[in-house]
Amino acid sequence: MPELPEVETIVRALRKGGRGDVSIVQRRIHSVDLRWARTLASPKIEDFSKRIIGHQITDVTRRGKFIIIHLDEGFILVHLRMSGDLRVTAPPIPAPAPHDRLIITFEDGHGLIFNDPRKFGRVWLTNDPSEVTGNLGPEPFDLTFTPGIFYQNLHRRKKYIKSLLLDQSFVAGLGNIYVDESLFKAGIFPLRLSNTLSIQEANKLLEAIRETLKDGINNNGASIDWVYRGGDYQNKFRVYQQTGKPCQICGSPIERIVAGQRGTHYCPKCQPKGVDK
Ligand SMILES: [Zn+2]
Numbered sequence: 001m002p003e004l005p006e007v008e009t010i011v012r013a014l015r016k017g018g019r020g021d022v023s024i025v026q027r028r029i030h031s032v033d034l035r036w037a038r039t040l041a042s043p044k045i046e047d048f049s050k051r052i053i054g055h056q057i058t059d060v061t062r063r064g065k066f067i068i069i070h071l072d073e074g075f076i077l078v079h080l081r082m083s084g085d086l087r088v089t090a091p092p093i094p095a096p097a098p099h100d101r102l103i104i105t106f107e108d109g110h111g112l113i114f115n116d117p118r119k120f121g122r123v124w125l126t127n128d129p130s131e132v133t134g135n136l137g138p139e140p141f142d143l144t145f146t147p148g149i150f151y152q153n154l155h156r157r158k159k160y161i162k163s164l165l166l167d168q169s170f171v172a173g174l175g176n177i178y179v180d181e182s183l184f185k186a187g188i189f190p191l192r193l194s195n196t197l198s199i200q201e202a203n204k205l206l207e208a209i210r211e212t213l214k215d216g217i218n219n220n221g222a223s224i225d226w227v228y229r230g231g232d233y234q235n236k237f238r239v240y241q242q243t244g245k246p247c248q249i250c251g252s253p254i255e256r257i258v259a260g261q262r263g264t265h266y267c268p269k270c271q272p273k274g275v276d277k
Pocket residue numbers: 247248249250251252267268269270271
């Protein structure tokens with residue numbers, strides 16, 4: 001599933017060009033072809049088309065794992081979920097591929113295609129993105145999200161740290177890859193209870209999350225899903241899906257456990273079970 005670095009990479013490409021695609025900013029929408037009805041969460045297709053055709057895209061941003069396409073009036077939000085991808089095509093618009101769910105054509109002949117083999121991805125049109133993004137937690141890079149606030153939030157809960165970091169209402173944008181890699185970087189055992197972390201550990205963990213995400217973004221995300229194109233971060237994994245391989249720091253074999261129904265990878269020596277004083 002695309003996580004913050006993959007979504008950010010897609011957002012930057014849509015905004016400025018990249019991944020072999022051109023920017024969609026300033027293009028004006030000419031037509032809409034919805035090829036899988038449930039892809040469009042709201043409103044109904046007739047209303048969606050009426051409200052976006054003739055309108056211009058002014059910016060593309062991200063909140064958590066949501067892509068926010070700003071129009072001169074309203075916002076199109078896209079959540080890629082398991083397997084979604086957005087690509088921009090040059091004119092003429094190609095014949096639809098098997099998993100193309102929504103095709104937006106621009107007046108200049110370019111197209112924006114939402115492709116989603118597993119059909120879990122969703123698209124919304126709204127005047128208020130927060131109506132769709134709901135109660136998302138803080139953005140990891142938001143500087144008002146301080147180590148002190150992070151520590152307080154950790155201590156308000158009593159959950160496995162791995163599960164809590166996956167909870168989008170606790171912090172936005174993280175998924176299985178970047179949580180495992182961040183916990184390794186911070187030297188914290190994934191099944192530690194969140195309220196047992198010291199202020200120093202909370203500090204270290206927030207820094208590790210930011211560095212790991214930044215590293216992911218700098219490598220254009222991770223291409224482990226056959227649908228996500230162009231990432232290199234899979235070559236930088238130190239624990240994620242590295243079960244049995246030697247830890248790059250201490251040489252111990254990386255282990256896999258299940259935490260909150262998610263496969264979790266860690267180094268038993270670098271991430272000891274006990275509370276680190
Ligand atoms: Zn190790």
